[in-house]
Structure formats: structure tokens, C-alpha cells
Amino acid sequence: MRTTLEAASERAAQLETELKRTQATLAQSWALTQRMLRPDAPPDLPNVEIAADHQPADGVGSDAWGWVMQPSGRLACFMSDVxxxxxxxxxxxxxxxxxxxxxxxxxxxxxxxxxxxxxxxxPHYTDAMLLATAAVFTIDGTTGAVEHASAGHPPTLLRLKGTWQRWPATVPPLGVQPEITPETQTATLAPHDFVIVHSNGLADDLRNAVPTHIVDELQPAAAQAVAVAVAAAAKQQRGGHPPTDDQTLLVAHVIRSFGSA
Known part of the structure; x- marks a missing residue:
């Protein structure tokens, strides 16, 4: 006949097995979620190159970014941060x-x-006490026309013919107000122009200002080189320590005149 101690020991072993199984399932779910938040390889376009850099903090992140081609042929890029x-x-x-x-x-x-x-x-964000920032822009592959809108996201940076512009959000983050109408901001891109979007975590480390002089000093530079340089500046700013929040950077760079192949 089993003693009370033996029964308790057996139950403890069962609970430990169940806990390990649950932890393994959660780890798989978290890994799948993170993979689904990462975009596919950027499209191979004749006039625009896209690059991104992501420095995750510990745990499960909430930055998401990506790019798609629209039916009109426009390149659409986005970033969100819950x-x-x-x-x-x-x-x-x-x-x-x-x-x-x-x-x-x-x-x-x-x-x-x-x-x-x-x-x-x-309504769902209100119930769960969530909010999210987001920035979206499109580029017309034949004219270079860029169209942008942002909800609570850090300002999008544009380098237009060597001059920097900041496009701030025109409405609060998603989930704050029941109705929003983000302002549409437009420009026309030319060779060597950049569009740079970054997450809140990167803005915090860079004291809310991407060091645009780094991009200027790199010219002429590829989009990936700019992404790596800005990420390195953020790492230096935090003394080489791991980020406390996800840091994501998306760079679009015009490599040749629109209308040329």
C-alpha cells in the first residue's frame, strides 16, 4: 500500500511533467508568433531597395513590419508597435x-x-487596455510619388535631395479613439532619397532623433548599410547593453531614376 509521501511524490512528478509540456508548447507558440511577425525577403525592384534591422529585447516582442506590392504596382511598407x-x-x-x-x-x-x-x-484594445502605433507608406514605382500616414508612431524621416524632413503622426495611436482620420502626407522621391521608419524602442535609445548625419556621411550608401549604421549608433548610445524594448528600423532607398530600368 502506497504511503501518503509516495503518492505526493508521484503527483509532484506528474505536475512537473505537465509543466514542462506546457512550457514547451508556449515556447513553440511564441517562436511561431515571432516568425509570423517577420516579413519575407524584400521585393526585387528596379528603382527602390528595402532593408530592415531588428534588435529584439528579451522575451516575446511586439514590433511588426513588412512590405507588399499593391495591385496598382505601388510598393507598400509598414511598421507597427503594440x-x-x-x-x-x-x-x-x-x-x-x-x-x-x-x-x-x-x-x-x-x-x-x-x-x-x-x-x-x-473596442477590443479598450477592453484589453492596449494601444498600438503604426506608420504606412507607399511608393509609386513609375513616378516616385510617396504617400504616408501615421497613427502615434515616431516621425518618419525623409531625405529629399539631401534635405531632411520629418513626417509626424497626425492622430493618436490605434485603440485610443473610436474614430481617426490620419492626414495623408506626400512627396516625390528622386535618386539617393531615403524614407526611414523606426520603432518606439529605437527612438528611446536615440533620444527621439535618428542621427541623420550618419546617413549623410555614408552617402552614397545602400539601404542595408544605413540600417546597420543606425542600429550601431543606438547600441553605442545604450553602452553596448541589450535593448530593453524591441528596436526596428525600415529603410527605403531610391537607387535610380523612376522610369528607368
């Missing part, structure tokens, strides 16, 4: 990433993408 960490924020980031990508694939404009998605997520 406030918070852990599985709740990661799952919110995944659904937001999917919604933005689907809207852009259908040819929806940046402003309308953010407006319509905010209308859908607002």
Missing part, C-alpha cells in the same frame, strides 16, 4: 500585422488602412 510585452502584446501585434498587410494587398491607401483598422480594433 505597447507592452508578453503573449498578449505579441498576439495583438500579429493580428495587427495581418490586418495591415491584407488591407495594403487590396490596394487600400495608407490613411484608409489605419482608419479602418482602428475602427475594428478600438
Amino acid at each position: 505597447a507592452g510585452r508578453g503573449m498578449t502584446a505579441a498576439l495583438a501585434a500579429l493580428t495587427l500585422h495581418t490586418a495591415i498587410k491584407m488591407a495594403l494587398r487590396l490596394g487600400v491607401t495608407p490613411s484608409e488602412t489605419l482608419r479602418s483598422i482602428n475602427a475594428e480594433v478600438y
Whole structure:
């Protein structure tokens, strides 16, 4: 006949096995979520090159970014950042990433993408006490026309003919107000122009200002070189320590005149 101690020991062993199984399942789920938040390889375009750099913090991140080609032939790029960490924020980031990508694939404009998605997520974000910033821009591959909209995201940087511009968000983050109408910001890109979008974590380390002089000093430079240099500046700013928040940078660079192959 088993003693009480033997029964307790057996039950403890069962609980330990169940705990390990649960932890393994969670680890697989987290890994899958993180993979789904990462974009495929950037499109091979004749006039524009795309690069990104991502420095994850410990745990499950909530930055998402990507690019798609729209039915019109425009390149659409986006970045979103859900406030918070852990599985709740990661799952919110995944659904937001999917919604933005689907809207852009259908040819929806940046402003309308953010407006319509905010209308859908607002009640759910309110219940869960979540909010998310997002920036979206498109580039016309034949004219260089860029169209941009942002909800609460750090300012998007443009280098136009050697001069820097900042396009700030024109509405609060997604989930803050039931209805938003982001302003559409436009410009026309030329060879050697850049569009740079970055996450809140990178903005914090760089004291809310990407060191544009680094980009200027690198000219002429490829998009990937710019992404690596800015990420290195952020690492230096935090003394080489790991980031406390996900840091993501997306760079679009015009490599030749539009209309030329």
C-alpha cells in the first residue's frame, strides 16, 4: 500500500511533467508568433531597395513590419508597435500585422488602412487596455510619388535631395479613439532619397532623433548599410547593453531614376 509521501511524490512528478509540456508548447507558440511577425525577403525592384534591422529585447516582442506590392504596382511598407510585452502584446501585434498587410494587398491607401483598422480594433484594445502605433507608406514605382500616414508612431524621416524632413503622426495611436482620420502626407522621391521608419524602442535609445548625419556621411550608401549604421549608433548610445524594448528600423532607398530600368 502506497504511503501518503509516495503518492505526493508521484503527483509532484506528474505536475512537473505537465509543466514542462506546457512550457514547451508556449515556447513553440511564441517562436511561431515571432516568425509570423517577420516579413519575407524584400521585393526585387528596379528603382527602390528595402532593408530592415531588428534588435529584439528579451522575451516575446511586439514590433511588426513588412512590405507588399499593391495591385496598382505601388510598393507598400509598414511598421507597427503594440505597447507592452508578453503573449498578449505579441498576439495583438500579429493580428495587427495581418490586418495591415491584407488591407495594403487590396490596394487600400495608407490613411484608409489605419482608419479602418482602428475602427475594428478600438473596442477590443479598450477592453484589453492596449494601444498600438503604426506608420504606412507607399511608393509609386513609375513616378516616385510617396504617400504616408501615421497613427502615434515616431516621425518618419525623409531625405529629399539631401534635405531632411520629418513626417509626424497626425492622430493618436490605434485603440485610443473610436474614430481617426490620419492626414495623408506626400512627396516625390528622386535618386539617393531615403524614407526611414523606426520603432518606439529605437527612438528611446536615440533620444527621439535618428542621427541623420550618419546617413549623410555614408552617402552614397545602400539601404542595408544605413540600417546597420543606425542600429550601431543606438547600441553605442545604450553602452553596448541589450535593448530593453524591441528596436526596428525600415529603410527605403531610391537607387535610380523612376522610369528607368
